[in-house]
Amino acid sequence: MKILVGVKRVIDYNVKVRVKSDNTDVDLSNTKMAINPFCEIAVEEAIRLKEAGIATEVIAVSVGSSASQEQLRTAMALGADRAILVEAEGTVEPLNVAKAFAKIMAQEEAGLVILGKQSIDSDNNQVGQMLAALTKRPQGTFASNVTVDGDSVSVTREIDGGLRTIKLALPAIVTTDLRLNEPRFAKLPDIMKAKRKPLDNTSFADLGIEVKQHIQLDKVEAPAARQGGVKVGSVDELIQKLKDEAKVI
Amino acid sequence: MATLLIAEHNGTELAPATLSALTAAQQIGSDVTVLVAGADVKAVADAVAQCAGVSKVLLAEGDSLAHDLAENLSELVMSMASDYSHIMAPANSVSKDTMPRVAALLDVGQLSDITAVLSGDQFQRPIYAGNAIATVTSKDATKVITVRAAAFDKVATTGGSATVESIAAPEANSHSSWVSDELSKSERPELTAAERIVSGGRGVGSAENFALVEALADKLGAAVGASRAAVDSGFVANDLQVGQTGKIVAPSLYMAFGISGAIQHLAGMKDSKVIVAVNKDEDAPIFQVADYGLVGDLFEVLPEMTEKL
Numbered sequence: 001m002k003i004l005v006g007v008k009r010v011i012d013y014n015v016k017v018r019v020k021s022d023n024t025d026v027d028l029s030n031t032k033m034a035i036n037p038f039c040e041i042a043v044e045e046a047i048r049l050k051e052a053g054i055a056t057e058v059i060a061v062s063v064g065s066s067a068s069q070e071q072l073r074t075a076m077a078l079g080a081d082r083a084i085l086v087e088a089e090g091t092v093e094p095l096n097v098a099k100a101f102a103k104i105m106a107q108e109e110a111g112l113v114i115l116g117k118q119s120i121d122s123d124n125n126q127v128g129q130m131l132a133a134l135t136k137r138p139q140g141t142f143a144s145n146v147t148v149d150g151d152s153v154s155v156t157r158e159i160d161g162g163l164r165t166i167k168l169a170l171p172a173i174v175t176t177d178l179r180l181n182e183p184r185f186a187k188l189p190d191i192m193k194a195k196r197k198p199l200d201n202t203s204f205a206d207l208g209i210e211v212k213q214h215i216q217l218d219k220v221e222a223p224a225a226r227q228g229g230v231k232v233g234s235v236d237e238l239i240q241k242l243k244d245e246a247k248v249i
Numbered sequence: 250m251a252t253l254l255i256a257e258h259n260g261t262e263l264a265p266a267t268l269s270a271l272t273a274a275q276q277i278g279s280d281v282t283v284l285v286a287g288a289d290v291k292a293v294a295d296a297v298a299q300c301a302g303v304s305k306v307l308l309a310e311g312d313s314l315a316h317d318l319a320e321n322l323s324e325l326v327m328s329m330a331s332d333y334s335h336i337m338a339p340a341n342s343v344s345k346d347t348m349p350r351v352a353a354l355l356d357v358g359q360l361s362d363i364t365a366v367l368s369g370d371q372f373q374r375p376i377y378a379g380n381a382i383a384t385v386t387s388k389d390a391t392k393v394i395t396v397r398a399a400a401f402d403k404v405a406t407t408g409g410s411a412t413v414e415s416i417a418a419p420e421a422n423s424h425s426s427w428v429s430d431e432l433s434k435s436e437r438p439e440l441t442a443a444e445r446i447v448s449g450g451r452g453v454g455s456a457e458n459f460a461l462v463e464a465l466a467d468k469l470g471a472a473v474g475a476s477r478a479a480v481d482s483g484f485v486a487n488d489l490q491v492g493q494t495g496k497i498v499a500p501s502l503y504m505a506f507g508i509s510g511a512i513q514h515l516a517g518m519k520d521s522k523v524i525v526a527v528n529k530d531e532d533a534p535i536f537q538v539a540d541y542g543l544v545g546d547l548f549e550v551l552p553e554m555t556e557k558l
């Protein structure tokens with residue numbers, strides 16, 4: 001079974017984003033970029049399934065600018081066998097990303113697609129579910145455990161009230177939550193080897209997808225800043241302030 | 250055109266997030282129909298019918314809707330989608346699972362987690378863990394929207410007199426099935442509905458030590474929350490995680506013990522009315538958002554505070 005994993009290039013999670021002074025967007029110039037943390041978890045899960053003899057091939061797919069090659073190389077250093085870049089400039093909307101994945105999923109006859117549940121830049125949490133709908137396949141979102149068993153997969157999901165396990169017929173789409181696994185670090189020899197692994201370039205036009213704009217970005221602003229408060233010296237003072245000043249207890 | 254809102258409930262009770270999403274739905278200006286879907290949810294539908302500003306309640310009951318499977322629930326929503334210009338739901342683990350499916354089936358984009366309604370097609374939503382606020386316009390005929398409940402006031406649970414109309418549940422799909430649930434049981438208030446929250450982070454140190462956090466929470470009638478580090482370390486269950494990728498809360502009082510204040514955590518609680526931080530590191534970033542900061546050892550502060558309240 002082939003596994004497709006999504007890899008998105010995003011701002012490093014330790015970096016606090018700045019808003020451009022003209023409010024047209026955020027400013028990502030000279031910003032440290034990385035694989036979206038949830039995608040890293042997806043890559044790790046796919047590699048583990050290959051190591052367990054369940055997956056035959058792991059294909060990393062990114063939709064984005066040519067700079068995303070860097071993140072695809074990282075995915076291959078971690079263990080993906082090859083990569084596909086759907087080259088596109090600017091922000092690509094989730095539905096368009098899902099359409100690209102649907103095409104590639106069909107072309108590759110992938111048995112499982114593992115994507116991050118959300119990317120930490122646009123915070124949409126949509127692509128996996130949209131891909132499942134477009135391909136008429138079942139979905140297991142926010143996964144904290146994935147067990148493939150023959151032609152089905154059991155997925156334990158993190159839901160608002162706790163955990164829920166569902167069973168899906170393959171092919172299926174899984175999106176990762178934080179506790180699915182702890183991603184490994186790439187080793188230097190593997191980083192060297194990854195440079196020679198195949199990375200194919202394609203585009204929306206090549207895939208026969210008409211890119212539509214659904215949501216227009218009008219303006220980006222910094223949130224209202226919270227005023228830092230005061231330091232209190234003791235528990236007694238804290239209780240007094242909460243009672244008399246803030247009136248919340 | 251009308252707006253369809255999918256109610257959030259736990260099978261027996263209407264979740265307060267629905268009341269906040271109703272405010273957002275009403276700001277669009279059309280009639281609001283609320284869909285209540287589940288196995289046996291007549292009581293929830295009756296409660297929704299009483300809520301202020303609800304025009305109609307659709308009640309769909311059936312086995313296929315018992316466990317919120319997105320494949321079945323999206324099928325149900327699709328069966329009525331053409332009647333609505335806006336399809337909305339409070340952002341929760343069911344709607345996050347289901348709504349993008351609905352959007353894709355309609356070939357439209359989705360607006361996730363909106364925090365303001367500017368007009369029928371223009372909205373605001375946080376991006377980059379809330380470090381930027383985007384104003385966006387939907388170009389689609391049907392707008393599929395999830396609503397950040399913490400950003401909207403709740404409508405009154407009385408004063409309405411909508412009719413409840415039963416509709417058929419969809420057939421169960423053949424590709425996915427429910428196996429089991431492992432739900433957290435707690436007598437404490439639910440995190441996203443609580444007026445007060447006492448949270449613990451890695452600094453709490455162990456699951457046993459979390460009893461100190463719980464004791465203060467119980468004294469205050471508060472919910473218990475946690476940072477990702479506390480959940481990952483196994484101190485508490487996953488459903489207590491507050492943050493960018495966990496629950497978004499905005500209580501009157503949020504108290505953080507042994508939490509450093511990473512941007513991902515702040516994303517989930519920085520709209521709380523009053524924030525208290527207790528941390529032994531005076532430079533911890535959490536102090537930058539705290540109204541009241543106490544530099545100290547949580548193992549001394551927590552018991553002292555619980556005792557003195």
Ligand SMILES: Cc1cc2nc3c(=O)[nH]c(=O)nc-3n(C[C@H](O)[C@H](O)[C@H](O)COP(=O)(O)OP(=O)(O)OC[C@H]3O[C@@H](n4cnc5c(N)ncnc54)[C@H](O)[C@@H]3O)c2cc1C
Nearest residue numbers: 450451452476477478492493494495507509513514529547
């Ligand atoms: C993709 C992604 C998503 C994430 N989503 C979330 C999320 O939704 N929510 C979330 O919380 N995090 C999230 N994180 C993790 C986040 O980046 C931080 O790692 C996490 O919030 C840290 O938790 P913490 O503050 O408990 O631990 P730490 O950062 O380790 O802080 C512990 C604090 O406890 C203090 N302390 C220790 N002992 C004591 C004591 N005895 N008394 C008083 N203070 C003490 C220390 O001074 C320190 O400040 C996410 C990360 C990623 C990459």
